[in-house]
Amino acid sequence: QVPLQHGAHRIGKRTDADMNRWRDYGLGEFIHMGLYSILGGDYNSMHYDGAAEWIRSWNKLPHEVYDNLYKKFDPKNFDPEVWARMAKNMGVRYVTITTKHHDGFCLWPSKYTDFNITKTPYKKDMIGPLVKAFDQAGIDVYLYFSVMDWHQADWRYDLKTVADSVAFNRFKTFTKNQLTELLTLYPQTKGLWFDGTWDNSWKKSGAFSDSLDQYLKKIHPGLIIGSRLRADDYGNRHFDANGHLMGDYEQGWERKIPSDYTATRGNDWDCIMTIPQNGWGYSKTWMGHWKTPYELIEMLAKCVSLDGNFVVNFGPKGDGTFRKKELQTADSIGAWMKVNHEAIYNAGYLNWTKQDWGYYTRSRKDGKIYMIVFNVPINGALKVSPAKKEHIKKAYLLQDNKTLHVEALDGNDVFIQLEQKNQQEPFVIVLETGQGG
Numbered sequence: 001q002v003p004l005q006h007g008a009h010r011i012g013k014r015t016d017a018d019m020n021r022w023r024d025y026g027l028g029e030f031i032h033m034g035l036y037s038i039l040g041g042d043y044n045s046m047h048y049d050g051a052a053e054w055i056r057s058w059n060k061l062p063h064e065v066y067d068n069l070y071k072k073f074d075p076k077n078f079d080p081e082v083w084a085r086m087a088k089n090m091g092v093r094y095v096t097i098t099t100k101h102h103d104g105f106c107l108w109p110s111k112y113t114d115f116n117i118t119k120t121p122y123k124k125d126m127i128g129p130l131v132k133a134f135d136q137a138g139i140d141v142y143l144y145f146s147v148m149d150w151h152q153a154d155w156r157y158d159l160k161t162v163a164d165s166v167a168f169n170r171f172k173t174f175t176k177n178q179l180t181e182l183l184t185l186y187p188q189t190k191g192l193w194f195d196g197t198w199d200n201s202w203k204k205s206g207a208f209s210d211s212l213d214q215y216l217k218k219i220h221p222g223l224i225i226g227s228r229l230r231a232d233d234y235g236n237r238h239f240d241a242n243g244h245l246m247g248d249y250e251q252g253w254e255r256k257i258p259s260d261y262t263a264t265r266g267n268d269w270d271c272i273m274t275i276p277q278n279g280w281g282y283s284k285t286w287m288g289h290w291k292t293p294y295e296l297i298e299m300l301a302k303c304v305s306l307d308g309n310f311v312v313n314f315g316p317k318g319d320g321t322f323r324k325k326e327l328q329t330a331d332s333i334g335a336w337m338k339v340n341h342e343a344i345y346n347a348g349y350l351n352w353t354k355q356d357w358g359y360y361t362r363s364r365k366d367g368k369i370y371m372i373v374f375n376v377p378i379n380g381a382l383k384v385s386p387a388k389k390e391h392i393k394k395a396y397l398l399q400d401n402k403t404l405h406v407e408a409l410d411g412n413d414v415f416i417q418l419e420q421k422n423q424q425e426p427f428v429i430v431l432e433t434g435q436g437g
């Protein structure tokens with residue numbers, strides 16, 4: 001073990017009520033809204049082929065032009081109730097909203113920079129009404145905050161000189177002040193989602209990141225912060241030099257999902273996912289493949305089957321409305337969740353052998369086992385190999401309680417026989433098990 005002052009201070013999962021609630025969410029939503037939403041990935045009739053919220057880094061777009069977009073920011077059709085209703089209908093249980101992305105523009109009336117929403121034609125705070133609307137809809141709110149801030153003169157990518165460190169110390173104070181402001185203005189917030197912490201300046205600030213983490217949890221008990229905030233004594237992020245997770249959950253799964261349970265290292269984690277191939281802020285042109293609702297539902301099932309949560313990203317337009325494709329996706333996922341949420345909420349990993357037909361989840365409430373089926377074999381029989389000493393007593397379709405025939409095979413294995421083989425969408429089978437031979 002490497003001696004560390006600023007490594008993980010807890011080994012293993014958080015087990016308090018706030019974290020248990022986080023663990024049971026299953027499905028979440030991410031929302032990226034900012035100045036980049038105005039451009040939608042385009043400038044001067046050219047399309048930026050990177051992630052739309054990174055357009056300020058495009059060499060064809062002068063920084064001054066981008067930074068002056070605040071003069072045009074006016075989401076006239078923004079209605080927090082509409083955003084909350086969409087999320088509720090989709091079946092999400094937590095939402096993460098950008099308060100400040102890498103460009104440094106604040107969607108709340110920050111008193112620590114004029115680069116904020118009160119200086120725009122819209123003038124009004126967006127974060128407060130959103131936190132209220134989601135909270136009233138019973139959806140927990142998390143605030144995304146980018147440490148990297150391209151607008152702040154004291155931001156540094158690295159600390160090479162004394163002057164760098166003097167400036168970055170001012171920047172760290174600015175950061176702490178803004179975070180204190182967010183938690184004070186929006187006390188309903190359940191957690192902070194940090195981003196923009198990959199540069200050397202922050203990697204060299206492990207002691208500060210540790211003290212900031214502890215300070216934020218002191219002023220906001222129960223606050224949930226993932227592994228993207230901290231760096232250890234040697235600049236390691238997510239996992240310290242001894243391989244221990246620094247954070248309440250692993251926050252590294254951005255547009256990727258663990259291959260199996262081993263890859264989760266037994267930690268809490270969630271996967272954040274874009275509907276297009278890449279790009280989090282609104283883009284007029286979705287490049288590459290657009291994930292279908294069924295692809296997203298399969299990712300959801302896989303994440304929950306591996307003890308994680310799955311978070312789908314939406315990028316509203318500059319006027320505050322969502323593109324049709326995103327509304328349709330939310331509707332489709334919501335329709336599936338209305339029938340099958342029992343296999344997703346309060347559910348997690350089951351240590352049975354993974355089969356080709358889909359994913360197992362096990363309820364953390366009553367131990368019920370669910371088969372989320374995506375691939376029905378030609379023979380219409382779904383193989384199940386329960387763990388030793390567990391045997392299948394009954395199998396039935398969640399959607400209509402129709403009992404299915406369970407055919408005993410060698411040992412403890414069974415075939416669940418499907419009378420109807422031409423399923424048109426993913427479905428769930430509930431298994432009731434018993435102990436014994």
Ligand SMILES: C[C@@H]1N[C@@H](C#Cc2ccccc2)[C@H](O)[C@@H]1O
Nearest residue numbers: 032051053054101195254272280
């Ligand atoms: C949650 C996501 N993190 C941000 C990023 C990034 C990024 C930066 C460099 C290389 C690869 C990815 C994206 O802009 C979005 O906010």
